[in-house]
Amino acid sequence: MGLPKIRLTAKKKKTPESEVPAVGPQIRLPKKPYRTHGGIHAENIKNTSNSPSEEMPIPPRVIISMRQHIGAQCEPLVKPGDFVTVGQKIADSQSFVCAPIHSSVSGRVKSVGTILMPNGEEIKAVEIETDGRQVVCEDVKPPHITNPNELYAAVRESGLADLGGEVLPAFVKPNYSAPDYAVDTLIINGAECEPYLTSDRREMLEAPEDIIEGSKLLMDILDIERVIIGVEDSKSEAMAKLHEVISEKELSGKMCVLKLKASYPHGAEKVLVKACTNRIVPMGGIPADVGCMVLNVTSAAFLARYVRTGMPLISKRITVDGSAIAQPKNVTVPIGALISDITEFCGGFKETPRKVVVGGPMMGTALYTLDYPIIKQNNGLIFMSADEVGAIEPTDCIRCGRCVSACPMCLTPVNVQYLVQKRDIRGINDINVKGCMECGCCAYVCPAHRPLVQFLRMAKDLCGN
Ligand code: SF4
Numbered sequence: 001m002g003l004p005k006i007r008l009t010a011k012k013k014k015t016p017e018s019e020v021p022a023v024g025p026q027i028r029l030p031k032k033p034y035r036t037h038g039g040i041h042a043e044n045i046k047n048t049s050n051s052p053s054e055e056m057p058i059p060p061r062v063i064i065s066m067r068q069h070i071g072a073q074c075e076p077l078v079k080p081g082d083f084v085t086v087g088q089k090i091a092d093s094q095s096f097v098c099a100p101i102h103s104s105v106s107g108r109v110k111s112v113g114t115i116l117m118p119n120g121e122e123i124k125a126v127e128i129e130t131d132g133r134q135v136v137c138e139d140v141k142p143p144h145i146t147n148p149n150e151l152y153a154a155v156r157e158s159g160l161a162d163l164g165g166e167v168l169p170a171f172v173k174p175n176y177s178a179p180d181y182a183v184d185t186l187i188i189n190g191a192e193c194e195p196y197l198t199s200d201r202r203e204m205l206e207a208p209e210d211i212i213e214g215s216k217l218l219m220d221i222l223d224i225e226r227v228i229i230g231v232e233d234s235k236s237e238a239m240a241k242l243h244e245v246i247s248e249k250e251l252s253g254k255m256c257v258l259k260l261k262a263s264y265p266h267g268a269e270k271v272l273v274k275a276c277t278n279r280i281v282p283m284g285g286i287p288a289d290v291g292c293m294v295l296n297v298t299s300a301a302f303l304a305r306y307v308r309t310g311m312p313l314i315s316k317r318i319t320v321d322g323s324a325i326a327q328p329k330n331v332t333v334p335i336g337a338l339i340s341d342i343t344e345f346c347g348g349f350k351e352t353p354r355k356v357v358v359g360g361p362m363m364g365t366a367l368y369t370l371d372y373p374i375i376k377q378n379n380g381l382i383f384m385s386a387d388e389v390g391a392i393e394p395t396d397c398i399r400c401g402r403c404v405s406a407c408p409m410c411l412t413p414v415n416v417q418y419l420v421q422k423r424d425i426r427g428i429n430d431i432n433v434k435g436c437m438e439c440g441c442c443a444y445v446c447p448a449h450r451p452l453v454q455f456l457r458m459a460k461d462l463c464g465n
């Protein structure tokens, strides 16, 4: 009896994702998202999804921090006793990675001093006693934009810090589209994947025209070929609104809304670039390295409004949520408003919060005082009761590897804790700890409740990152 015949067929070679060309000759709009690595399905608590934005009354005073985003600190241009108006530039810097700061109120400068930020950093700040009249500055005029240089200048003058995750001064991002980078794709980030936060969802529902107008402005001036608006599938109403405007304006050939699977951290720049284009931003690189520019939906809408009115970034929509707050809501507040005043506007507390977080529960920062002022990068305030914050004791690592599977940056957080304990700098550098975006997925899935994000921060400090 002979051996059975085996038919040999050449196995089709699969192109590794890392070899997908960065910028292809034909740029198409994607029909569905590309696969991304890791991530988690955090409980989708969004209590304020259906709460329309409410404007907070002007508080008696604001404290405007001289650091509003990643990069350099601004220097105050005003002194105690000066009268300031709404939209007046009150601070600026010569540094490239810095945007000017404008007054969100009219009133008298009470002091120019320092405040302690939640991360322990001491920062200069301008305190203004408001007069409630909201007198608008004479310099507030719509900008004239016909070319990229005028766009960079206008976006810088607007004081816009990208209102999504990375919070860079926004003019830095259009600058990435300079010839060195050949950006062909603008990705508008509407993922808003952190639990609780619904500020961007409200922007998509309440101002879809502004989002499309701002995106089109960037596309036209920077000669970008396509716009992909990434929105999680849990926001179908918002997606429908954006679709409608794109069709009305006959932009369907160049702009699309991409339905992303609800998963955290889909809103992180590098993850979003992969999901929308299948391009991989290199370790230590930026989206422009693979032909992409990423901007948050609220930033795109702000740009459209700034071009119409010339009013710089002086207010911010914040989601106020958590089981300790009496009236969870989306509130538009002046930059520099104190958290204590916002809390009062939301009806105070139902019970004493055990933990207060500014930002989302995954990447936010715990606060030690309610006298902390709102800055441009803040998008949420979560007041958690004792039931929401369980006391968790870490136990020994059981080497299950879940943290590795969950890491969207393909890192090995399990090893970081040992390397930090041994102060092994070379080992830390070998595992690319710089690529960690501190999303917290590894700590979220760890059955031993290891404080992995804290270890990762210590590892970055040890390496001087
Ligand atoms: S998930 Fe936690 S227990 Fe599992 S390997 Fe990672 S650190 Fe260890």
Ligand code: SF4
Binding pocket: 406, 407, 408, 409, 410, 411, 412, 413, 435, 436, 437, 438, 439, 440, 441, 442, 443, 452, 453, 456
């Ligand atoms: S915190 Fe850092 S190591 Fe942990 S999952 Fe996120 S990117 Fe990976």
